[in-house]
Amino acid sequence: MSRRRTNPSNHLRIALAHALGYDDYPNDLRAEPHLRYIENRHIGRGTLEEYLALFLRVIKHFSVHHEKPTETPVGSHSIRELLDAFTGADGEAMFADTKAGSVSRKEDVEDTVMYMVGTWAMLLSSFVQLPNGFRKVTLAYKLQAEVHKEAYDEDLAGLLRRSYLLPRSNTESDPAKAALDDDIVRTAAKLVSLLSRSSAAEGNSLLGTPSSRSLLTQSTLGPTRRWDSLYQVDAMDSLEAMAIRASRLNAFTLNVFAAVEISWTYNISRHMMLSRIGGRYVLELFALPCALNADSLTSSAVGISSELAQEIQESYLHGRNRASMRQSGVG
Incomplete structure (x- = not known):
C-alpha cells in the first residue's frame, strides 16, 4: 500500500484545525474544505500523518510566542530559525533520507518548509522554487524591502509585508x-x-x-x-457608456461580452487579477474563499489583512445572492 494514502488520525486533524484557527472543529465542520486542501497538497514523501504533523509544527513556530524573558523578539520566530532547526536535527521522519547538517538536507528542508508555509498562507505558487532557481516571494522581498535584511531573517508576516505581494490598505501603506x-x-x-x-x-x-x-x-x-x-x-x-452595470456583472457576461475566461487560483494575491494569455483575457479568482474563516490567516502570524479577507469573501457573496434571487424568481 502506498504510504501517501495512509489516513491521518482524527486527533491530528483536530489539532491542525485548531492551529489554523477553527476553534470549534469538529463540532463546526467549516474547516473541512481547508483541511482537505492541505491534505491534497501532500508532497508525496513520507506518510500523510508525518506530513500533517510537520505542517502543524510549522504553524506553531510562527504562532506561539516565546515565553522565556531572555529571548529577544527580533528574529525569534524567523524563517531561518525554523530551517536551521530542521536542518541540524536527527530523527526527523520527513527528512530521514538526508544526513543532518548536509547541503542536501538544507535544500530539502528549505523546499519542504517554504512549500508548507506557502500552502498555509494561501500563496503556494509564490513560495515554490521556480525553474530559474528563484522563489517569487524572496525575489520580491529583495527588490521591494527597504531594510537591509535577508528574507529568511524575517518571520512569515514580515516576509509578506515587505515583499508587497498582497494588497495593502491606505492605513498600512508605506x-x-x-x-x-x-x-x-x-x-x-x-x-x-x-x-x-x-x-x-x-x-x-x-x-x-x-x-x-x-x-x-x-x-x-x-x-x-x-x-x-x-x-x-x-x-x-x-x-x-459601453460598461456593464455592476449588478449584472458575472462570469457569463464577462465571458460572452468581454471574451474573458475564468481561471481558478489558490494564490490569494492573484484574486481578481486580469491577465492576457494566448490572445484572450483571463480573470483569476481565488478558489477557496472559505479558508479565510481560519483565524490564523488574519492573525499577526501570517498578516493577511482582515479588510482583504472581507473584500474577497464579499466578492463571492454578491454572486451567491444574485443566484438565489434568480432561483426564487426575484431580480
Missing part, C-alpha cells in the same frame, strides 16, 4: 511608497493633459463641445480649470 505612487499618478495626469491639449489644438471637430454627461461638470472643475480637462473626461465617458 509613506515613501505612497509618495512615489502619487508622483507616478501626477506624471501620468500631466501626460494625459498634454495629449488632450494636442487633440484640442487640432480642432474641436472630433470631440465637439463637452457633453452634459461628463463625469466632471464645469461646476465641479471650477472656473480656473481648462476645457481640455473636460475633453479627456468625455473620452472616458465614451468608454463608460
